[in-house]
Amino acid sequence: MKKQNLILAFESSCDETSVAVVADGHQILSNVIATQINSHKRFGGVVPEVASRHHIEQITICIESALEEANVTYDDLDAVAVTYGPGLVGALLVGVNAAKVVAYAHHLPLIPVNHMAGHIYAARFVKPFEFPLMALLVSGGHTELVYMQADGQFEIIGETRDDAAGEAYDKIGRVLGVSYPAGKEIDQMAHAGIDTFNFPRAMIDEDNFDFSFSGLKSAFINTVHHADQIGATLDKNDLAASFQASVVDVLVSKTHRVLEQYPVKQLVLAGGVAANQGLRERLQKDLPTAFPNTELLLAPLKLCGDNGAMIGAAGYVQYQHHQFGDASLNADPSLEFDWMPGMVK
Amino acid sequence: MKLLAIDTSNRPLSVAVLADQQILATTTTNVGRNHSSTLLPIVERAMTQSGLEPTDLDRIVVAAGPGSYTGLRIGVTTAKTLAFTLNKELVGISSLAALAANVVTEGQLVAPLFDARRDNAFAGLYRIQNQRPVAVIEDQHVSVAKWAAKLATYNEPIVLIGTDVQKYVEPLRAALGDRLIRARPQLDLPQAGVLGLLGQTATPVANLHAFVPNYLRLTQAEHDWQAKHPEKDHAPYVEKI
Ligand SMILES: Nc1ncnc2c1ncn2[C@@H]1O[C@H](COP(=O)(O)OP(=O)(O)OP(=O)(O)O)[C@@H](O)[C@H]1O
Numbered sequence: 001m002k003k004q005n006l007i008l009a010f011e012s013s014c015d016e017t018s019v020a021v022v023a024d025g026h027q028i029l030s031n032v033i034a035t036q037i038n039s040h041k042r043f044g045g046v047v048p049e050v051a052s053r054h055h056i057e058q059i060t061i062c063i064e065s066a067l068e069e070a071n072v073t074y075d076d077l078d079a080v081a082v083t084y085g086p087g088l089v090g091a092l093l094v095g096v097n098a099a100k101v102v103a104y105a106h107h108l109p110l111i112p113v114n115h116m117a118g119h120i121y122a123a124r125f126v127k128p129f130e131f132p133l134m135a136l137l138v139s140g141g142h143t144e145l146v147y148m149q150a151d152g153q154f155e156i157i158g159e160t161r162d163d164a165a166g167e168a169y170d171k172i173g174r175v176l177g178v179s180y181p182a183g184k185e186i187d188q189m190a191h192a193g194i195d196t197f198n199f200p201r202a203m204i205d206e207d208n209f210d211f212s213f214s215g216l217k218s219a220f221i222n223t224v225h226h227a228d229q230i231g232a233t234l235d236k237n238d239l240a241a242s243f244q245a246s247v248v249d250v251l252v253s254k255t256h257r258v259l260e261q262y263p264v265k266q267l268v269l270a271g272g273v274a275a276n277q278g279l280r281e282r283l284q285k286d287l288p289t290a291f292p293n294t295e296l297l298l299a300p301l302k303l304c305g306d307n308g309a310m311i312g313a314a315g316y317v318q319y320q321h322h323q324f325g326d327a328s329l330n331a332d333p334s335l336e337f338d339w340m341p342g343m344v345k
Numbered sequence: 346m347k348l349l350a351i352d353t354s355n356r357p358l359s360v361a362v363l364a365d366q367q368i369l370a371t372t373t374t375n376v377g378r379n380h381s382s383t384l385l386p387i388v389e390r391a392m393t394q395s396g397l398e399p400t401d402l403d404r405i406v407v408a409a410g411p412g413s414y415t416g417l418r419i420g421v422t423t424a425k426t427l428a429f430t431l432n433k434e435l436v437g438i439s440s441l442a443a444l445a446a447n448v449v450t451e452g453q454l455v456a457p458l459f460d461a462r463r464d465n466a467f468a469g470l471y472r473i474q475n476q477r478p479v480a481v482i483e484d485q486h487v488s489v490a491k492w493a494a495k496l497a498t499y500n501e502p503i504v505l506i507g508t509d510v511q512k513y514v515e516p517l518r519a520a521l522g523d524r525l526i527r528a529r530p531q532l533d534l535p536q537a538g539v540l541g542l543l544g545q546t547a548t549p550v551a552n553l554h555a556f557v558p559n560y561l562r563l564t565q566a567e568h569d570w571q572a573k574h575p576e577k578d579h580a581p582y583v584e585k586i
């Protein structure tokens with residue numbers, strides 16, 4: 001049997017400290033995730049300095065557990081991968097410096113990974129990618145359509161012009177009294193309600209692949225405030241259902257528009273918001289009839305949020321191409337994919 | 346004992362490799378705050394120059410704070426992870442004590458100081474005894490005015506040390522008068538060789554996982570939250586999922 005390539009992968013871009021061991025880029029041997037959600041709930045959102053402090057408390061514990069759970073030693077490893085951006089700089093620095101040291105101490109190559117590439121490669125744990133591929137990347141900080149001609153090649157085709165989808169969920173969550181991060185709970189509420197408010201579907205008919213969610217957010221907040229002023233009570237589940245219906249309509253119709261112009265073998269849904277049941281169900285229902293030649297790959301629920309395993313999967317592609325970093329690797333908080341040539345930004 | 350010492354607490358960066366009492370290689374820079382990019386290459390070079398492999402080390406010594414939060418985390422993450430991953434000893438030394446140790450006059454009072462902005466400082470008072478700085482007033486985050494008043498109660502000369510002293514030299518001189526002795530510029534930079542010598546005889550940390558920088562300050566968010574929720578505590582704040 002051919003020896004497997006094992007990557008120790010680090011993720012610390014936001015409020016999860018995670019270290020994973022991934023074999024050949026598609027098999028998870030361990031994926032230790034220490035989440036700080038309970039801490040940041042106190043503040044209604046992630047406080048960067050608090051996040052950075054938690055990461056340094058957790059980092060060696062996560063390395064130890066990841067190796068133990070995978071039942072491997074440093075000698076078994078072939079490389080170290082790490083998220084170096086985008087994200088919170090102070091948070092990224094902990095993972096980056098820890099990963100660099102492990103690579104140095106054990107003479108292992110270091111692989112700098114883009115966090116958003118990591119989100120896309122969470123879907124690689126479902127099955128191998130086939131190209132060309134389109135990814136609908138929806139998370140706390142990003143809403144993008146990303147075209148991939150081959151492994152490791154990412155071109156942005158469209159993106160949000162204001163709020164990210166996850167950010168919109170978290171902001172209206174505050175208005176509904178749902179604690180941070182609100183996405184999951186609003187998703188559940190939406191399933192118990194009906195779309196009665198007919199919130200706007202921003203940019204849905206525009207001939208481009210961009211998104212906008214701030215208008216929806218404002219419409220939502222105005223509706224709730226107006227009701228408060230006249231002393232009316234609105235059904236929270238219906239509000240959630242109406243909000244979610246707008247988000248899903250816009251995401252799905254823009255995805256259809258892009259698939260018409262760019263026929264691809266697979267559509268990947270990834271990022272924190274890819275955990276959304278409404279969005280998953282809608283794509284599963286619509287895609288087979290609308291685009292029978294495009295296969296839908298949903299990132300596994302457990303791998304939608306930030307985790308080290310996805311960084312190991314993306315890092316493995318770079319490992320095969322010998323795309324290594326050196327001891328001077330720094331965090332790059334505003335790291336971005338390139339735009340596809342010819343796309344108007 | 347082979348030892349690596351690291352100080353990235355503030356703008357200066359200092360790295361040294363020691364074999365027992367001997368400093369084999371040391372580098373100190375005072376050119377910027379890009380420590381995340383520069384620290385490990387400097388460590389690698391110092392190790393290579395010393396003819397050592399990472400596994401040859403017995404102990405890692407780090408300046409553990411106070412100082413710039415980001416700077417501290419770069420140094421402490423590097424030192425902590427290196428000690429953990431190679432199963433070596435880890436020692437944390439006060440960043441202020443390490444700076445005070447540049448002064449070698451027995452019996453001398455030394456007051457190292459780092460700027461903490463808005464007329465505040467991280468500061469401590471030390472006395473050099475048996476060639477080591479011994480704390481007289483513990484490290485603290487304090488307004489410069491209060492600190493000047495505290496120092497003024499000591500009726501003997503005090504060496505003020507650190508590149509940030511210049512910024513507050515007026516109020517300090519107003520309080521101390523002739524008793525203020527400004528350290529020579531070459532003493533104002535922390536030297537990892539000095540840090541390493543201090544760390545050689547210190548007790549290593551017992552619980553490596555729990556080792557974090559000594560920030561000396563809560564974050565603003567924590568501070569405000571605790572003020573509003575004196576009784577409540579919904580720890581654990583971090584959970585494995
Ligand atoms: N079921 C769900 N429905 C909608 N949103 C969800 C759901 N589950 C999680 N989210 C949202 O996903 C976001 C977190 O995703 P993720 O961890 O990928 O974001 P991030 O890492 O903070 O941002 P980025 O990846 O863009 O840097 C939060 O905004 C959260 O509310």
Ligand SMILES: [Mg+2]
Nearest residue numbers: 139272305306
């Ligand atoms: Mg993310």
